[in-house]
Amino acid sequence: MTTTGEDREDGNSMSTSHRFTNCTISLRKKGSDRYIKISYPQRFGCYSEIETPKALYQFNLNGEIKFIRYKGERWLDPQEWLKRTLGNDWVYYSTGGYTGVFEAIGEYYLPNLQYPTNSLIGGKPFAHPSIRQAINTWHDDLVEIRRETGDAPADIREFLDQVVTNNPVVLAEKARRLFNISGGRVSVLPPDARHCDYDILPLNIASGCLYKCRFCKVKNTTPFSEKEPADIDDQLQSLRDLCGEDLANYNSVFLGDHDALLCSSKLLLYGVTSAYERLALYSSFMRGVQFFLFGSVDSFLSAEDTLFEELQRIPADFYINIGLESADQQTLEILGKPLKAVQVEEAFKKIQMINDRYTNIEVTANFLMDRKLPANHYRQLHRLLGETIPRKKPKGSVYLSPLKFDSPSRELVFEFNHLKLQSRLPTFLYIIQRL
Ligand code: SF4
Known part of the structure; x- marks a missing residue:
């Protein structure tokens, strides 16, 4: 009553x-x-x-x-x-x-x-x-x-x-509709998505990744390919329909899937501007607009200044997360990551440069942790996060990602704390979340 x-x-x-x-x-x-x-x-x-x-x-x-x-x-x-x-x-x-x-x-x-x-x-x-x-x-x-x-x-x-x-049945069905829109469930979100409490709309502008690293538990078998603009348009329309009235609560988009930065600048900017307009991110109840994406060492090193300059002109914040994993060659080989330590080092330097230069772009980096990784992996990490950065910085987070799933470890927490103390960059643990 x-x-x-x-x-x-x-x-x-x-x-x-x-x-x-x-x-x-x-x-x-x-x-x-x-x-x-x-x-x-x-x-x-x-x-x-x-x-x-x-x-x-x-x-x-x-x-x-x-x-x-x-x-x-x-x-x-x-x-x-x-x-x-x-x-x-x-x-x-x-x-x-x-x-x-x-x-x-x-x-x-x-x-x-x-x-x-x-x-x-x-x-x-x-x-x-x-x-x-x-x-x-x-x-x-x-x-x-x-x-x-x-x-x-x-x-x-x-x-x-x-x-x-x-x-519960209706909600499960709605989630299936979401997964169908982007061609499958988002198996991993960038760690930076914590900045919007993972309230994020997924827009796949590409699928697959370059490396198919042996250690990775979230990869798919798809070779890398870009989506067509028409496919991006269809996804955006379907997302609008799916969200209905609640679209007003979203101001953040995940540009998927595993290496959106590898897309041509033209397609990436098409995805950003289309999402901005079609999802009316600028008029969300939540202030600000945020885009999150993954990049690889190759896509990041080959990304031209013009792309970052274009992104800087868009009234939004961009978080680009790069999987570096290790600056130690032996560790990269153990992990089955087809990269040279020198490329990782170069990408790490470029990350600092981009973060210093562009106020609305934050490039973050992932490194792996595991008790069985060679001691030089940790030596290189301490050097990169401490010695190569002249002073403490508030931007450019580094995420440490435990290699094993469902394997809590006090020793690794201790190792993380030790690294965090030495690090001159914001340093956190990466908890892998799906959508
Ligand atoms: S770590 Fe990244 S690049 Fe390597 S297989 Fe996984 S998704 Fe692909």
Whole structure:
């Protein structure tokens, strides 16, 4: 039964809140319009919410469940929550007791994933009964809430119909539509996608990669090829249709897949400007526009100044992540990465130059970690990150990526901390996430 209702003009659209006996339902609430890094639960973008004495459920603008947090002692920590991604994965954001998480990954919350990944830290939250219950019963809970609020005003009834219609089967099907748009699931997102909390739309402007490195667990078998502009247009139209009203919450695009930088400048810029316009990134509720992509040593070394100058003219931030892996020749050979150490060294130097020269472009680098890699791999890493950089820099993050999946290791965390102390660049662990 309805007890109170209030409308509030806030920005461009009206937010509405209604209190019922057993819950409060708020439509079109406004969270932060910037992706800020903060040590308490903060929602980004525009969303709707159902709060009960037991739980908080939050939804995107299509009425699709996005966040769940239970209240009370049965939840692991009142500051932690579950998030459902566009690819329909549940991710548990934990504080890690706030000890060392920010230093390790550059974020206050640690994403715990339900699929194999290379994280060195974190527990097993998905084994916890309340987390399992939240994932398994959220839809039944919403059906019950709709039944209990039968006399709700029209906008609330419409919203409840929508959230109940978006059941687990419908959401899984929608994720399949997403994967079909770009020709398959995005198996890995760049580490820099943490800057938009992985709320990112995938646009494949190419497929495949050059090297097919032996160590790599995320590669596909496709030889590198560029997409046609018509294919890019089709993907953008399909993304618009898929996102519906929630498109207003997106300001970030991942240009896929494994080496978008290898595309011709013309195609890359076509992908950027088309996404900018067709996805109306400039008018997103979230301020700023961000593009994320991977590059290889070859594509980065051959990228001409004119490309970076063109990117600098676009009102957006660009994050280009390059897989360097190692500056030690023996390690590159062990990894099956067909590169020479001297090329890695050259790419590392060019990264510093691009980062110094262009304010809206940040090139970041990945290196690998494993207990079995030769000692010279670590010697070279210490030299590159320490001795070759004259002073501390705030830009140009370096990500250390453990080679093995599902293999937490204290020794590697110790090695990472040691490297981080020596490094004059922001240095973090890379937790591989898919979309
Ligand atoms: S590390 Fe990059 S270049 Fe090497 S196989 Fe994997 S995706 Fe391809």
